[in-house]
Amino acid sequence: MQSKPHIAVVGAGIVGLCTSHFLNKSGFKVTLIDNKDPGSMTSFGHACTFADYASVPINSPSLFKEIPSMLLKSDSPLAVDFFHILKNINWATKFLQNCTTKKVNYISNSLGNLLNSASISYDEIFTEVNVANYIKNQEALYLYQNEREFLKAKLTNELRKKNGVKIKTLSKSEILDLEPSLAPVFYNGQIFVGSRHTTNPLMISKKIFENFINRGGIFIKSEVNNLISEDTAITLNYDHNDYKFDKVVVCAGAWSNNLSKKIGDNFPLDTERGYHVMFNSYGLINRPIGWSQSGFYLVQLEEGLRAAGTVELAGLNKPENKKRTKMIEDQARKLLPDLKDVKSTWLGFRPTLPDSLPVIGPSKINKNIIYGFGHQHIGWTLGAVTGKIINSICNDRVPNINIEPFSPSRFN
Numbered sequence: 001m002q003s004k005p006h007i008a009v010v011g012a013g014i015v016g017l018c019t020s021h022f023l024n025k026s027g028f029k030v031t032l033i034d035n036k037d038p039g040s041m042t043s044f045g046h047a048c049t050f051a052d053y054a055s056v057p058i059n060s061p062s063l064f065k066e067i068p069s070m071l072l073k074s075d076s077p078l079a080v081d082f083f084h085i086l087k088n089i090n091w092a093t094k095f096l097q098n099c100t101t102k103k104v105n106y107i108s109n110s111l112g113n114l115l116n117s118a119s120i121s122y123d124e125i126f127t128e129v130n131v132a133n134y135i136k137n138q139e140a141l142y143l144y145q146n147e148r149e150f151l152k153a154k155l156t157n158e159l160r161k162k163n164g165v166k167i168k169t170l171s172k173s174e175i176l177d178l179e180p181s182l183a184p185v186f187y188n189g190q191i192f193v194g195s196r197h198t199t200n201p202l203m204i205s206k207k208i209f210e211n212f213i214n215r216g217g218i219f220i221k222s223e224v225n226n227l228i229s230e231d232t233a234i235t236l237n238y239d240h241n242d243y244k245f246d247k248v249v250v251c252a253g254a255w256s257n258n259l260s261k262k263i264g265d266n267f268p269l270d271t272e273r274g275y276h277v278m279f280n281s282y283g284l285i286n287r288p289i290g291w292s293q294s295g296f297y298l299v300q301l302e303e304g305l306r307a308a309g310t311v312e313l314a315g316l317n318k319p320e321n322k323k324r325t326k327m328i329e330d331q332a333r334k335l336l337p338d339l340k341d342v343k344s345t346w347l348g349f350r351p352t353l354p355d356s357l358p359v360i361g362p363s364k365i366n367k368n369i370i371y372g373f374g375h376q377h378i379g380w381t382l383g384a385v386t387g388k389i390i391n392s393i394c395n396d397r398v399p400n401i402n403i404e405p406f407s408p409s410r411f412n
Helices: 014-025 063-072 082-087 089-097 101-115 118-126 149-153 153-160 172-178 201-214 253-263 324-335 376-395
Strands: 006-010 031-032 078-080 141-144 168-170 188-192 196-198 218-221 226-229 234-238 241-245 248-249 270-279 289-291 295-301 304-313 341-351 359-362 369-373
Touching: 006 014, 006 101, 006 196, 006 234, 014 031, 014 201, 014 248, 014 369, 014 376, 078 082, 082 089, 082 168, 101 153, 141 149, 149 153, 153 168, 168 172, 168 218, 172 188, 201 218, 201 226, 218 234, 226 253, 234 248, 234 324, 248 253, 248 376, 253 341, 270 324, 270 376, 289 304, 295 324, 304 324, 341 376, 369 376
Parallel strands: 006 031, 006 248, 031 218, 078 304, 141 289, 248 369
Antiparallel strands: 141 188, 168 188, 226 234, 234 241, 270 304, 270 341, 289 295, 295 304, 359 369
16 A cells, blocks of 8 residues: 655644645654744734634725825734835735725625634544633624724624624623623623633644654744745755755745745735733633724733734844833733733744735645645634645545635736
């Protein structure tokens, strides 16, 4: 019996980990490669929600008139660095082209198709990997600062509902009954029915990784310097040597273009810079709580209370924007006056394309090079379903989800 191909997966964030899990389970020999510890980068610092409800892109028809405030306001959910956008004007142009009502509906429907399979895909992993202690089923709550913000969200909530998301609106008094530590500084809020979150994202990544290793998976802690497309094999260069694989999967997040360019696939990939602030606080909230004014979530973790989120378009090289972390801290204290001292702050890089859709599928240059990146701020949520799709591709099966919207060829 002929053995299955040897596949390299580049990138050990949640997408790479889930992809490696499904490929390994299918019988492939899998080598996972990353120069960082598995799950320790962007997959560590996010808002910890399995956001099946997040089918609304940051592209928006109203964005055109909001751009001036994004450039000037420090507490905007979406902040834009003017000089970064000038240097990446092609990306910005493509982004704005995807802000029409027709495009936003298409993007939302495409994301919805992925998100509708997100939880069930994770459940396949969680039947083997015991992470029950790190997952809570308290549904996420999103607060609106005022009536204007609530009415403005009507369009986005309609998009969510079209994708099967159940939303329950609560009054201020109902919310304060559920979350008595909140200050009454909001208008009302909404529950995303059936949503769940983790209290320790790093531990979930570690558990998936441990299962992968126990099943015979291989991990190489090294930086991949080159990707070479050949007729009979794919070559990766790391540890100062060339290594040949039958297939290569690139799940390297915001750094994926560094490899894809090596073979002539050049994607308009940028990064949504996301921040978190960790507080030395416990027991103040019972569920993830989002805040419309600044676009972040409060969530209770094992290590403390995290305020995480927002989007900053400023590239990979600019240092941490202290104004963003200070804004998050101030807004968190506005909602929860009893918050204690700050333990730490964090900046992570979420890979994003101008149409807010990931790249999932084989390269146009070589079908044995498969991509899985660009999930913007919902990479944690889409890790498992992306891994399942890539596993189907590697097994020459048609995925049970239409992946045409995520085609690597759509930008060419």
